[in-house]
Amino acid sequence: MARASVLVQRLTPADARELWELIDRNRRHLSRFGDDIAGNYLTFESVRDRIDKPPQGVWEYRCAIRDAETAQMVGFVKLTLLPHLYRVVEIGYWLGEEFTGLGYATKAVRFLTHLALTDPEFAYVQVRAWVHSDNLDSRKVLARAGYTEHGPDPDRDGLVRFSISPAGAENLS
Numbered sequence: 401m402a403r404a405s406v407l408v409q410r411l412t413p414a415d416a417r418e419l420w421e422l423i424d425r426n427r428r429h430l431s432r433f434g435d436d437i438a439g440n441y442l443t444f445e446s447v448r449d450r451i452d453k454p455p456q457g458v459w460e461y462r463c464a465i466r467d468a469e470t471a472q473m474v475g476f477v478k479l480t481l482l483p484h485l486y487r488v489v490e491i492g493y494w495l496g497e498e499f500t501g502l503g504y505a506t507k508a509v510r511f512l513t514h515l516a517l518t519d520p521e522f523a524y525v526q527v528r529a530w531v532h533s534d535n536l537d538s539r540k541v542l543a544r545a546g547y548t549e550h551g552p553d554p555d556r557d558g559l560v561r562f563s564i565s566p567a568g569a570e571n572l573s
């Protein structure tokens with residue numbers, strides 16, 4: 401796999417087993433910057449239930465990142481509607497460690513950001529992201545995807561805020 405070509409597809413119940421296996425073999429990798437991704441999913445049932453029964457009152461668009469040629473699941477990316485703001489979503493993402501360094505995350509973030517800001521079905525006015533200041537790989541993903549860095553967020557300890565608006569998404573497709 402010298403180059404990554406990606407598919408970003410909304411999660412369905414049929415994805416639960418593959419997602420669980422990807423999380424379960426990447427617990428240390430997913431916890432490097434204090435994220436609780438792996439800690440939220442200690443059993444297969446917890447992954448399956450999260451897909452089957454999304455929490456009430458939270459709008460999320462949760463997707464698998466897949467290699468376009470093999471269809472193997474390589475990671476995860478999601479949009480979450482931020483409450484109390486007008487049509488602003490947060491993006492979050494991760495890859496299995498064995499799939500890093502190939503461009504999957506950058507391509508998936510570019511794709512979903514473009515969709516969020518330009519597709520009439522979504523048409524959000526801004527996408528935001530928060531990244532631990534030491535997470536240089538993640539900061540580089542957002543920079544490559546056209547996001548603007550705003551520096552440390554005083555309301556979120558240790559996290560740097562990024563954002564992109566529709567004008568910034570014009571060249572992302």
Ligand SMILES: CC(C)(COP(=O)(O)OP(=O)(O)OC[C@H]1O[C@@H](n2cnc3c(N)ncnc32)[C@H](O)[C@@H]1OP(=O)(O)O)[C@@H](O)C(=O)NCCC(=O)NCCS
Binds near residue numbers: 430531
């Ligand atoms: C953050 C994370 C997704 C970044 O993964 P990544 O592999 O560095 O990101 P990408 O998939 O975009 O790959 C980029 C790397 O592939 C290289 N690459 C190769 N082909 C590429 C291509 N066609 N397009 C873009 N990059 C490419 C880039 O040069 C870059 O390597 P470099 O940093 O050495 O220059 C990953 O480290 C991760 O899952 N971490 C744990 C969870 C986490 O931190 N999530 C984010 C929370 S905010």
